[in-house]
Amino acid sequence: MHRFKHWPIKVKITAILVVTSWVSLLAASAAFVVGEFFDYRKERVREGSTLAQFVALGCADILNLSPNPHGETEEFLKHLGVNKEVKLACVYVDGKIIAKYPSEWASDQFPPMSNSKDAHYAKDSLAFIWRRLPLTDPTKKNPALCLSMSLDWLNSRFWKSATTSGLVMVGSSLLAILISAKLQRIISKPILDLSSDAKEVSGKMDYSIRAKKHSNDEIGLLTDSFNEMLSQIQKRDAELLEARQAAEKANRAKSTFLSVMSHEMRTPLAAIISALEPILPEVNKQGPALWSEFLSICYRQARHMLNQINDILDISRIEAGKMSVTWMDAEVKEILEGGAMGGMPIFLRTNNNRFVLECPGDLGTMRTDVDKLRRCLINLLSNAGKFTKNGTVTLSVSRWAKDGSDWLTFQVRDTGKGMTQEELGRLFVPFSQASGSIGQKFGGHGLGLAITKDLCQRLGGDIRVESEPGKGSAFIIDLPAISAEQRTELPVSPIASSASAPLNEEGCVLVIDDDPEMRRLLGQLLQREGFHVELAASGLEGLQRARELRPKVITLDVLMPDIDGWAVLSQLKSDPDLASVPVVMITVWPESERAFALGVADYLSKPVDSQRLLATLKKYQLPPPANHALVVEDDPDMRSLLRQALQAADWAATAAENGKAALEQIARSPNTPALIILDLMMPVMDGFEFIAELQKNEKWRRIPVVVVSAKDLTIEDQRRLGGQVTEILKKGSFSREELLQSVRQTVRQLLPAKAIESGRKVEIRSV
Amino acid sequence: MSKILYIEDEEDNRIITSHRLIMAGHQVLLAEDTVEGIAKARADAPDLILMDLKIKDDETAGLEATRQLKADPKLRRIPVIAVTAFTEAEKRTESLRAGCDDHVVRPIDFPQLLKRIETLVTASRSALNQTSPFS
Known part of the structure; x- marks a missing residue:
């Protein structure tokens, strides 16, 4: 029964019809056979009774008239032999058998005399019929005839009709299967159609589909309800979409309002603050106390108001999750x-x-x-x-x-x-x-x-x-x-990683974008963060560049004219050399699921959130923008300032107080520094001597040197510094930002092989 | 001492900011709108341009002018600093995208602005004396 539940409805209906027809046929056959059985027995008894009646009359005549009644009666009974159905017959007088058929049987094979009444009963597939004999001699007590007829034929007829019924049942069930297979469709088809419609609706999420109605019965009603439900879903979807659009519109309006309001309020406040800032110290110093007091109040209140505006903006940004x-x-x-x-x-x-x-x-x-x-x-x-x-x-x-x-x-x-x-x-x-x-x-x-x-x-x-x-x-x-x-985005050990992963073109980020502005923006952004950036203006160029460069990370635009980002992505992923390169998709289209399914490492939508992009790139552990720098400087303050500046820019900076100490340090350290910041005027060994020593070593000759010195360089000095010095910065006239900028630019120019081979010029920057 | 072109439609701001720049030792040229600004950039070769982003109720005027400046091979070397009272982070992205070299928000942190001016002017002057490392 449990398995029946899982059968398809078509099979269920057919099975029910077949079983039903079986059961009814069985009942009908049984009734027929049983009825037949009783009818036939009755018939047989009646037939037997008639025969018994005649035989009884015959026997009575013989017994009344014959001089040899016993022998003649038995003779008479022999005539019963013509009827094969008569199995035995006997005549009783005074409780004893006086004549019997078949005559050779012993008396005890015949039923004992019971009573003299007319009766009939069946026993052991024999029908027994009793008749009284109308004798004229009253001395003969209880004269009776017992005649027994076979019922065997009845039994065989029963089995015959039972077999016929069985055959009819097999035939009829086949017929029932055929007919029900046709007829079950009347019920099952509308249900199956409805279920396939429901499947289609849920599969395609298309609520505009309607189920076809076949009839006005309960299934028709079900179809109507189903369709009504679909309409309601459609209506609700539409309402939700409308509500969402309205909410988004309201949200945009709110953002615009806040932005404009803040701009309109900040502009005059900015003017007030800007105007007061330069004169306030002067008035405090020289002006009347009251002016100073009042102007201070103006300035303070303007600042206060600006704070409040900033608070409103911040709250709304925090609320909108936009605080970056x-x-x-x-x-x-x-x-x-x-x-x-x-x-x-x-x-x-x-x-x-x-x-x-x-x-x-x-x-x-x-x-x-x-x-x-x-x-x-x-x-x-x-x-x-x-x-x-x-x-x-x-x-x-x-x-x-x-x-x-x-x-x-x-x-x-x-x-x-x-x-x-x-x-x-x-x-x-x-x-x-x-x-x-x-x-x-x-x-x-x-x-x-x-x-x-x-x-x-x-x-x-x-x-x-x-x-x-x-x-x-x-x-x-x-x-x-x-x-x-x-x-965590910084390298754990910059010195160690500098040896294993030197910053070269393998460590670059490849930007593939057809939009020149976007390329420029991404390029600038990444360069500013110290990444080595290569650009490609189309999908095909991007693929070619990727194969040449083996970049560490690729940023990929989706919409490009020649082949789109998806195609580029699948080609990248099918190239065994490039499949492992993380790809960051950058696009306006929200298809992040597709992107991740195709093996994208990360996914950003336009406009690009620069912080997130950088965080994403750093996740892939690009080699540090720069590595080990050595500061050679005798003035402790200057030394510490330079070191701090370098360290703040993610450099691992070590320091030495003169040229000799520096040489010792370079010789001792397993990693050659990627850059040397050098003062010229130092005790023990000055910068010129130090450069000359570096030149003697094949390996050290390649280290770029940035000179930071207060000395005005003569032509002779410049000649002595020769090919190794990349940059000369005059001490005291540069800011930290400039130092870092030149340091980074220097390194970035020097590291690609071609730049090293092409040699370096000594440049004096007046800063 | 640098020659700074300040493009700003509001008179109060023009007066205050230009005076402060002059007090800091710079030479200031003023323009009331972007057309005048671009003309002066061509004629007077300023060292740096301070660009108000919203001019005469047009929020994109400053960005548009910057794009024009950066599209002109003769003018693109002049650094442009965007000035705006909008505080949204996207505004900064927009102005950098349009080609601005820096972006400051009102009320201007003046010492900071002076530093940035100096850095940008120095960088563009040294770029003039050598080929750009990224070109």
């Missing part, structure tokens, strides 16, 4: 002194507070989002100023190490009224859980702190607060100098 972080290396000191922080002491001068900056001399650099860090600090400082009167607001910064990585702590302390435990608990509650509408939340510091916390976490750190009522509060931000996320 721009990582850059910066001097901590510069973060504290530049930008919005530049005017800090002035715009913090509220409530007659004193502002103190506790900041040790050397805080080094950190990799962070400078603007966002400044926003956090300004938020905390303005809060502190707002809730403190006639007190002190202190910003103290310190650098410390934990588990081998550097951290920076920014602490904003005030001498204000402090907070209770209950107030502390509510401080960083995200805005979405805070009561009241956004509009009511401004002014209070809830919004600012929620943003600050979010930003701190985005920068890889966190914020905490310590406070006691009456004793003031301290807000403490801990940030990694380089966040874990950023650090």
